[in-house]
């Protein structure tokens with residue numbers, strides 16, 4: 001069992017007097033393909049070595065107790081309380097998953113559920129999907145059901161969209177549940193078909209946290225999504241194109257006058273980004289990392305200028321990273337407006353890269369950035385399948 005799982009099992013037992021079943025769900029980083037998921041496009045995320053652990057044990061009654069070891073808080077809820085909607089706090093994520101599982105027809109009795117995580121919050125590494133998927137795995141085991149990957153991802157997304165009220169796409173929940181060690185995942189967000197792609201062994205994925213916090217559940221993520229959807233509606237009405245992923249730049253130009261300049265620019269980012277993900281897949285398959293790095297650089301410019309969802313600190317980080325020896329590519333990752341950059345760096349240069357980026361960033365912003373050298377990890381399903389892994 002992982003240290004994290006073991007520690008949570010211990011505190012669960014102390015609090016509830018029962019041992020429970022332990023599950024782990026990772027965080028994720030997206031290599032390329034940003035804000036493309038909710039219009040049926042392409043993304044290329046991978047799971048990383050930060051996790052949410054969940055421990056669940058049954059209760060005699062039908063109450064549901066959600067306990068956060070991180071916040072040292074717990075809340076006890078019955079069905080009427082869960083069904084009456086969110087409480088605008090951390091428990092909305094796990095409670096929303098139980099609500100969503102019920103909608104899926106999964107039945108279960110009361111339980112005690114402990115959660116603990118080491119995923120940096122508000123950093124764009126999907127702490128919320130990690131909590132959702134860990135909860136889903138735990139409650140499914142209590143209910144004695146196993147659902148396929150697509151279902152788990154879809155119901156967790158539904159919890160986030162309809163219960164928590166964050167308008168996210170499917171990428172995070174899908175990769176957090178379905179990732180495979182040593183592989184990046186290219187996901188078609190319309191069909192949910194995916195490829196597992198190898199990253200060269202001599203390349204490291206370095207995540208640098210700008211320390212500027214973002215939250216998907218509030219404000220700007222949603223307003224970008226509205227602008228995108230307004231543009232997509234025009235394409236649908238005028239040209240019969242259902243999803244942005246089927247549109248070309250020429251299509252977009254044809255209907256430019258019928259949408260706001262903001263919608264035009266956001267849609268332009270998405271159309272060019274989808275094309276970049278497809279080329280990035282080819283680059284990975286042929287081991288052309290230079291090409292992959294150039295695509296990351298283009299993706300950042302597009303996210304910054306057309307999608308207008310970067311920020312000064314993150315742009316600084318990308319600029320600093322791009323000039324370091326051994327840096328193959330650098331860009332913002334996740335929902336935007338702060339959070340982390342993802343950098344592909346030659347393994348032999350990774351240590352110096354981290355030191356140089358931290359020191360230059362601190363010099364210009366006064367901020368100490370957290371850096372994580374990562375490799376692609378297993379998702380929650382693979383972890384649950386490996387005996388003793390949790």
Ligand code: GLA
Pocket residue numbers: 030033034035036037038126168169170171172216334335336
């Ligand atoms: C957040 C959302 C995802 C996706 C990314 C941007 O992480 O949860 O669905 O839209 O932002 O690519």
